[in-house]
Structure formats: C-alpha cells, structure tokens
Amino acid sequence: MTADRQPLIECEHCASIYRRHQLEPGETANCARCGAILWRYSGLTLSNWLALAIAALIIFGVANAYPVAAMSVQGMTQQASLLDAISITWRQGHWVVAVMTGMAGFALPLLQLTVLLWVLGPLSQGREPAGFRVAMRLLGFLRPWCMIPVFLLGVLVAVVKLAGMAAVSPGIGLGAFGILTILLTMLGRLSPHVVWRYAESVGVVPVHVPQAAPDQILTGCHVCGQVQALAREADEEAEHHCVRCDALVHYRKPDHLARTWALLLAAVVFYIPANVLPVMKVSSVLGDSAHTILGGVVELWEMGSWDIALIVFIASVAVPLTKLLALILLLLTEQWRSTTNLRPRTRLYQMVEFIGQWSMLDVFVVILLAALADFQGLMEISAGAGAAAFGVVVILTMLSAMSFDLRRSWDLEGQSEIESAPVEGRRQPAPGAGQEMG
Template sequence: MTPDRQPLIECEHCASIYRRHQLEPGETANCARCGAILWRYSGLTLSNWLALAITALIIFGVANAYPVASMSVQGMVQQASLLDAISITWRQGHWVVAIMTGLAGFVLPLLQLTVLLWVLGPLSQGREPAGFRGAMRLLGALRPWCMIPVFLLGVLVAVVKLAGMAAVSPGIGLGAFGLLTIFLTMLGRLSPHVLWRYAETVGVVPVHIPERGPNSVLAGCHVCGQVQAIPADDDPEAEHHCVRCQAVVHYRKPDHLARTWALLLAAVVFYIPANVLPVMQVSSVLGDSAHTILGGVVELWEMGSWDIALIVFIASVAVPLTKLLALILLLLTEQWRSTTNLRPRTRLYQMVEFIGQWSMLDVFVVILLAALADFQGLMEISAGAGAAAFGVVVILTMLAAMSFDLRRSWDLEGESEIELPDVERRDQQAHDVHAPVSVTGKEAG
C-alpha cells in the first residue's frame, strides 16, 4: 500500500492526524505532538484473543461461584462471594450501593466478556460479526465501568480489617479473581478502535481514506476511529455521522465546559457527605459504632496495618481529591486560554482517566465486610449513607473526565501560532497529516 493510501488515525488527546504504519515487535507509536500512545504492536492473533476471552469467562464463573473469603467467630463460619455481598447489601436496604457494586463488579464485566466473545468468534473466522457496529458502541461504553481489579483490592483490605477481630481465611474465589484481573488487563488492550483495525485487517469492513478538500476538516470517530472529512462549517460542535459505523461524529465535544463544570460541582457537593457521613455501621454485643472513611484509615493504622491504611488513604481520600483538583485546573487553564504546559496537562488528564475507578475501593470493602460479618445477634456490619454518596462521587468524576475535551486546549495552541479565520485555521490543523511518528524501539518508516 502506498504511503498516501495508508489508513489514518487521530490522536484522541490533541487531534493530530497520522498515517498508520505497521510496527515491529516491541514498538509503540506515540503522538509527536502531545506524546500520547497512538497504537501498540501486538503479536497476538484473533484466535489468541478469542482463547483469552473464553478463558477469562470460565475464570469469571469460578470467581463468582466460590467464596472469596471466610470468617469464623465462636464456632460460626460465614463465607462470602461477590454475589453474596451484593445480596446482603440489598437485603439491608442499601439499594444504591448494591446496584453500583453489582453493576461494576458483576453485570458490566460479564457483559464486556460476552461482547468480546460475540465479535472475536466471527472475526477469527474471517466473518463480520452480526451487529458489529452496535457491539462496538456497547463495548466502548462498558470498558471504563468494569472494576474487577478494584474489587480484588477491596477483598484484600476487608480481610486485613477483619483479621484483628476473628479468624479470616481467603477462598478459592479470591485466587480466581486474581487470575481474572490479569486476563481482563490483557483483554483491556482490545478497545473498539483496535477491534475495528482487526476487522480491517481480515477484510470484513472497508478502509476509508478520506479525500481532503478545501471546505472540509478531518475528524476521527470516537467509536470506530475512522478518520473522515466533514464540512468545515462555522460550528465545530455540529453533528455528523460516521461514514463507516454511522455513530454521531462531532469535530469537538459540544458544550464540554458547561457539562464538565456541572458534573464536577455535583461531585463536590456529594464529596462532603461522602466524607462526613459514616460509610460503615457496626452492630455487635459490645455496642454500635459508625466509621467514616478517614476513621477506617486511622483504625487500620492503629491495628498496625500501615501499608493497607496507606492504600485505602490513597484510593479513598487522595485519589478523589486529586481528581477534583486536577479537573478544576484543566477547566480553568482552558477558560483562561492558556497554551503553556500542554504536554504536562495531557499527562495530568491521562492520570485522571486512569485513576478514575479506584476510588470505588471503600464501597467494595464495605459490602464485603457486611457479607463476612453477617452473624445475627452477634455482629452485623452494614453500609452507611456515606458509602452511597462516595459511589456517586466516583461516578460523577468519571463522567466529568469523559465530558472534558482536551483537544480544545491544543486548538488554542494552534490559534496562538497562526492568525487565520476560525474555519481556515481548523482546516489547516486537521489537514496536517504526518507520516512519521515517534516510536519506542525504532523509527517508523
């Protein structure tokens, strides 16, 4: 394939357009403008990915069929799986917490694996999967909300917390969740964009090379990654449809500042009760007590588990606060039309995206404690109002990060470099198609 007929790819962070090259083993293509990873080399075939997905689904079944831990108090033994924890939390009347953890820990990961199997099976045989376009949209929506690794860490924290009160031992489910985390991390490489590229490789979907005209700009589809020419009208938020998957395509996210501020302010409002109200309530023969997030950290520290206390403090206190402050900084610097430190700001945004789901740790810890310490008349642990508020903070901050459009900040850099009318300026930036990209290992040809 000649260089000018190679497929194009858009950097999701700065909107630079590149020609996609074949990489050698160990290579990773990075954006020359903002440094973000564009694509990686993978030696796995579609059949390999299918085998990984099938194995992950089997492990998922084992992980949820067996208890993750058991607790023994005065001859009574209580075992708990993830589904047990969700069921007990629901029975205690904490429906919001049960729904959030049930979706993030069970329903959505299962649905993610099902979608992967649905598309990998036919693709590995050289056929287009039925409903491929809809399946890819669904997969893109599911990926940020699947929190199996967070649940695994929650089990470890819960076991340490209870170890000082009674005999606690890990179960088969804990090991299975550990393996499942490894497999899901590997399968996390299969984003919708990657699967669309695999579909291009096996020839079941067309490769569209856009023709660049004087009255058009290049934009990438957020679902399939297809770079296409759209009219260069005065409104960068105008709605178009992808030429390949028919998803809605915007040159830039509409009203992203207003939407991000709204979600962020709502998260700040819920952040107050999340830290003030108890996330966990304990009833025992010795009396009743309530614990806030910071109270739980102090308790772990006093028990001598300073390492676990540090993990909980980072995940449940430092991470949410960091996300809020980082998003506020990103919003303000864009509103101030700042073009300084764009690369560090890109790294900051990537960090916010990466740590988004880990704040759910304390919520998973609470439901597991409720399931393991469910001894009627002797001890009972239940979620508090703070747990629901904390879960809402996690969801709102993740939605805020998804709503923010970092490409707008890079657009401002272009405006400061060239004095052109808005439409012509966007046209010049969008048509800046680069052949070389920086690659770890060796230069791309």
C-alpha cells in the first residue's frame, strides 16, 4: 500500500494525525507530540479473540452460579455469590447501591461479552455483523463501566474483614472471578477502534483516506476512529456525521468546560456525605455500630491487616481525592490557557481515566459483607447512606473525566497537521495476548 493510501489515525489526547502502518512483533506506536500510545502490534487473529470471548462468557456463568465465599458462625453457614449480595442489598431497602453494583458487576459485563461475541463471530468468518455500527457504539459506552476486577478485590477485602469475626472460606466463584478478571483484561484491548481495524483488515468495512483541502481540518470519529475532513471555518460545535459509521462527530467536545465543572462540583458535594455518613451498619447481639470509610481503614489496621488497610485507603480515600484535585488542576490550567507541561498533564489525565472505577471498591465490600453476615437475630450487616453517596461520587467523577477534552489544551499550541513521519517506536517484550492490532 502506498504511503498516501495508508489509513490515518488521530491521537485521542492531542489530535495529531498519523498514517497507520504495520508494526513488527513487540513494537508500539507512540504519538510524537504527547507520547500517548496510538496502537500496538498484536499477533492474535479474530478467531483467537472469539475463543477468548467464549471462554470469558463460560467463566462468567460459573463465577455467578457459585458462591465467592462462605461464613460460619455458631454452627450456621452463610454462602454468598455476587447475585446474592445484590439481592440482599435490595431486600434491605438500599436500592441505589443494589442497582449500581448490579449494573457494574453483572449486567454491563454480561452485555459487553454479548456484544463482543455478536461482532467477533461474523468477523472471524469474513462477514460484517448485523448492526455492527450500533454494536460498536454500545461497546464504547460499556467498557468504562464494567468493574469485575474491582469486585474481585472487594471479595478479598471482605474476607479479610470477616476473618477476625468468624470462619470464612473462599468459594468456587472466587477462583472463577479471578480467571474472569484476567480474560476481561485481555479483552479490554478490543476497543471499538481496534475492532474497526480488524473489520478493515478482513475487508468488510471501507477505509477512507481523506485529503484535507486548505480550508479543511482533519478529525477522528470517536466511535470508529475514521479520520475525516471538516470545514475549517465551520463552528467547531456544529454537528457532522461520520462518513463510515454515521455517528455524530464534533471537531471538539462542545461546552466541555461547563459540563466537566458541573459534574465535578456535583461530585464534590456528594463527597462530603460519602465520608461523613456511615457506609456500613452492623447489628448483632452485642449492639449496633456504624462505620465510615476511614473507620473501616482504621479497623483493618488494628486487626493487623495493614496491607489490606492500605489498599482500601488508596482505593477509597486517596483515589477519589486524587481524581477531584487532578480534574480541578486540568480545568484551571486550560481556563488559564496554559501551554506549559502539556505532556505531564496528558499523563495526569490518563491516570485519572485509569483509576476511575477503582473507587467503587468499598461499595462492593459492603454488599458482600451484607450477604455473608446475614444471620437473622445474630448478626446483620447492611449498607449505609454513605455507600450510596460514595457510589454517586465514583459515577460523577468518571463522567466528569469523560466530558473533559484534553485536545483543547494542545490546540493552544497551534492547529494539528498531518504528520507523515514515522511515529516513535519503542521495543517491548514479546507481545502478549491482549495487545492491539497495528
């Protein structure tokens, strides 16, 4: 393929445009401007990805069919699966917590696997899947909200917290969730852009290579990654439709500062009750007690589980506070029209995106404790108002990060241009199963 017919790719962080070429095993293509990873070499075929998705769906069924742990008190044993924990939380009247954990731990991961199977099956046979464009938009929406790894860590924390109170043993479901976490992490490499590249490679979708006229500017579709030319003088908030997938395309996210500030300030408001109100209430024959997030950390520390206490402190205290402060910094530096330290600010934004979902740890811990310690008349644990507020903080901060448009900060350095020079390449160890296709 000649250079002028090579597909184009846009860096999602700084909006630089590159020609996408084939990589050698172990190579990664990085943006020469901001340093973000553009694409990786992958040795996996569509059939390999399909096999991984099928295996993940089978393990998903096992993980939810069997208990993750069992607790024994005075001859009574209580087993709990994820679905048991959600059901008991709902029965106790904590519907917000039950819905949040049910969606993040069960419904959305199941839907994500279903979508992947829907598209990978036909693509592996060289056919375009029915509803391919809609499925890719749905996949892009689902990926950030699937929190199986967070739930797995929540199980481990819950087992440690209960170990000092009663005999607690892991169940088959715990091992299955461990395997599922590995498989979903691998499948997490299949972003909508990557799936569209596989569809290009088997020839079921077209590849457009636009040539920008002097009065046009190039931008990429957030759904399929197709780079296309838009009129330079057009309002950057005007609506356009992708030439390939028909998704709505904006040159930049409209009103991103207002939306990001609104969501962020709402998160700050909920952050106060999330830390002041109890996230967990315990009723037993010895009396009733309530625990805040910091109270739970102190309790773990006093039990001697300093390592678990540190994990909970990082996930439930340090991470949410870091996200709030980092987003405030990013917003202020853009409003001040600062062009300094753009690369470190890009790394900061990537960190905020990565740690977003891990703050849900304490919410999963609470519902598992409620399911395992469900001994009527002897002991009962239930979620507190702080758990619902904390879950809302997680959702609002994630939405706030998604609303922020880092490309506008890079725009202050000047308009992006098509760069034909090779991107930075750095040799990595032998490619793993989860690497993206170049």
